[in-house]
Amino acid sequence: MTTAEQLATRSSTPACDDGVCGAAGMTVPDSERTAAVFKALADPVRLRLYSRIAATGGETCVCDIQDVGVSQPTVSHHLRKLRDAGLIDCERRGTWVYYWAVPGALGPLASVLDAHTQLITR
């Protein structure tokens, strides 16, 4: 199970809405799962790669996302980090690997941000 999948499972449980447990704030397990996915998005190159893949709305050939200003091995490294976090997935077909953004993977992160925004502005 990827980090994003764990986060989605956790967010669907009823205890502590959106991982924010009253005045105590986030629990240790929730903070660890959520921080891991934020970390995947905490690099400008990874964020541009993710954005490029998501922006297609479908599959993207790795051959079309090599122009983000870093070497091909670095692109591969960042794509692996995004995949390990459960934000993207891929499939090899012949010479090329095709990537897509995993639907729903950003939802739990958005819920955490929304829950905290509501706490701040209440």
Next chain:
Amino acid sequence: MTTAEQLATRSSTPACDDGVCGAAGMTVPDSERTAAVFKALADPVRLRLYSRIAATGGETCVCDIQDVGVSQPTVSHHLRKLRDAGLIDCERRGTWVYYWAVPGALGPLASVLDAHTQLITR
């Protein structure tokens, strides 16, 4: 101007809604500003500190957020990172420093997540 303030300013400009510029995805400057704020939230201890401060809905004495499982100097280090990113601010009063979550600082991040979620599910 903090990173979160730069991000809020950028997000209010009309070009490229939410920093997602069509099929090209995020621009380099947008990805750098956004990744910097994600990075501030990409650590479990920082996330719990931020959550604890936000959960009060007001000010939190630093004396009340020392029990996150790390040493006091490490707490101070993480609070500085959150402050540098523009997510929290503080004021010293006598012996103690009081922290609060900056209203609106999470908004641009939430917009980026929402914009990409819409791209993926369209």
